[in-house]
Amino acid sequence: MNRRVVVGLDGSAESVAAAHWAAREALMRSAPLHLVHAETWSPRPGVPAARSEERRQAARTLLRDACDELLDRHPRLDISAESFDGQPAPSLARATAGASMLVLGSRGLGTLRGFVLGSVGMAVIHAVEQPVVLVRAAEDTLPHDQGRHLDRGVVVGVDTGRPCDALLSFAFDEASRRGCTLHALHSWMLPPLAGSGFAYSREVNAQIARTERNGLDDMLRPWRDMYPAVDLDAQATVGPSSQQLLEAGSEAGLVVVGRRIRRSSVGMHIGPIAHAILHHSTAPVAVIAHE
Structure with a gap:
């Protein structure tokens, strides 16, 4: 079986564009697509436990809605989703172990066309030894662009x-x-x-x-x-x-x-x-x- 394609999803337009890019890549490879959301939501001093549960539920909703949207556009897609309570870089590195690639979204440089590679993106690139693909939420990578x-x-x-x-x-x-x-x-x-x-x-x-x-x-x-x-x-x-x-x-x-x-x-x-x-x-x- 072909190794899965993993995509990091945080709800931003950039990560949604990355998910659609990754879905087409997975179909091209006849490989499953795995959506991953990672953030720290464990209760911390001074943070009500209910607040952490709200964030956990928001993550589940984000992943479910993304799966529904991708399957609506790509009915043959083999898709799964997973959320992690932890820092994004090490969590994505664990999820990508054995995968063919990791796909991430990256925001544009304002009026310039390009990427902003923040601390999280840089940390992920260094934590993952599989290929990492950066995708912008630009017109040429949005969902309507099929081929x-x-x-x-x-x-x-x-x-x-x-x-x-x-x-x-x-x-x-x-x-x-x-x-x-x-x-x-x-x-x-x-x-x-x-x-x-x-x-x-x-x-x-x-x-x-x-x-x-x-x-x-x-x-x-x-x-x-x-x-x-x-x-x-x-x-x-x-x-x-x-x-x-x-x-x-x-x-x-x-x-x-x-x-x-x-x-x-x-x-x-x-x-x-x-x-x-x-x-x-x-x-x-x-x-x-x-x-």
Whole structure:
């Protein structure tokens, strides 16, 4: 049986959009969908027990209404729901154990199109080693959008100097399931000398470009062989990686980035590229943890 898709639900418009995105993803994978709501409602000093019971009942109502709405739109969906009394990050991490992915909603940056990754979202990303997908409550991901997220292409950022099977496996698998183009983007920067007023010759620049392109082709070759039906668009471009990915992903159905798993308990860094994509992407973003 395919592993379930888990979505965190808190009643916000963003989490509702995430639930609908996750429902379509679960159907595409022939996998069950599991809704999770987590918050601390245990009685605390000075808080009446009745108040805690009200919040617990509100959580049950939230999950029941969400299930009804999703089943009304997707009658074939295998759906379940669960609420936790506890902090969201560790609760969602426990619920996601053994799942194929976790889907979360994230609010937009005011008049800018992008994500706000708050402390809870950041904590969840670091607590979960399965893929985490961030979805905004934007026009292109609201419930009425039935199929566009499947056919707009998948964009993945790759670093030829640090091969990552987990990242490419997820990206190729998503493109294969969706039947869409996979845009694999490797960005590189000219050596410092080239940007200090001493331009390299055209031949030297061309040689650097060929080397970068060959490295990308070498990295992708085994994946081309494993997924021959995937329409692969591989590009090696000059410029900042985050900027190149944001431009390439502006019309994508999904942008895929990696983050290194940090075993240290100090800090929760996800890397500058993933950080930039999460905060400014107009498309859903999948964060893939890897060693």
